[in-house]
Amino acid sequence: MIERTANLLGVVGVMVADAIEQTARDVVRHAGETPAALVVIGYGFGPSNDRLRRILGLSHPGTVRLVDRLVRDNLVERRPDLKDRRSISLHLTPQGEQAREAFLKGRLAAIAQVIEPLSTAECEQLTGLLRKMLSSLDPSDEQRCYLCRLCDDRVCTNCPIPADFRADVASA
Amino acid sequence: MIERTANLLGVVGVMVADAIEQTARDVVRHAGETPAALVVIGYGFGPSNDRLRRILGLSHPGTVRLVDRLVRDNLVERRPDLKDRRSISLHLTPQGEQAREAFLKGRLAAIAQVIEPLSTAECEQLTGLLRKMLSSLDPSDEQRCYLCRLCDDRVCTNCPIPADFRADVASA
């Protein structure tokens, strides 16, 4: 019965998402895609407004206002893009780096609480199943970026769905 | 490394939650706790505003407005509570029943797509792991209700976290 499995995964999925959002509210004091923006900008490749927009799946004005919030909170700064004076380049402030670290750490801790009852062997089992689910997806590049928008790259080794914006990190 | 497992679960959890919310937007045309309200009211025990508020974890005014939306859309009706004339009793209209069915079906379908690459044996494995995670939780009754707020009771057999509001269904 795949339906029973799906139902349980639905409960756990929502539980995990709730825990992550709660962490975001506690640490970043913002909801929606704002914490994801913090994570993505934190990769340090200095994305433009439009690049960020595509990764987060937001409208253009929504992204502008999102960045406004982060700038107002001294978490992000807009730098001029020297190669294209229309564009801006988004970078984290030291406070932003700190907030990003705290959020990612809180995120992992919140999720770890859910898996805590599992034994080490069961964790390995679960890892295998999750990897299989993720690697079997056939999303476009943009969708992959969207999925990875909250991912903690420090612990994401051998990622089953490498988002292509990671490539920009190297070139930054 | 529990952290790598946690990170992957974070990605899948958000993916599942996103898929469920997308279904809600498509079918119910509302976001937030509105689809959950439809599911909970659909149990048919005629919850009061306050009962619903506690299950969904919303403020009282937020719940009133939520019900306003559902009433405006002809999905829910407020009936007088004969035993307590302060209270109201929330029930789905035929349209509401239909919307609830469509949402729950869409939810299962969306999640099933994520599990689809797994074999039958792997599904069983996953079910066991999910059940262990859920049954090991130590939430209060209210938290349990909150977790089950989107659950499809038609396929939830031998629930690891039985929400106590289910008991009201029998007495309704």
Place this chain on the structure above:
DNA sequence: AGCAATTATGTGCGCTGCGCACATAACGTC
């Protein structure tokens, strides 16, 4: 070089979902 089409950013405006403070009606208790 010059001018149109494209691209990137920012602004007014409104919508949805939600919480706080407050008001009102019914219940229970003494």
Place this chain on the structure above:
DNA sequence: GACGTTATGTGCGCAGCGCACATAATTGCT
């Protein structure tokens, strides 16, 4: 029958987001 409690409903405002529009810089075409 008066008072505290409980249940519902109402202004009001805020966060997050999208649409339509405006403006500036780049690209491409001739």
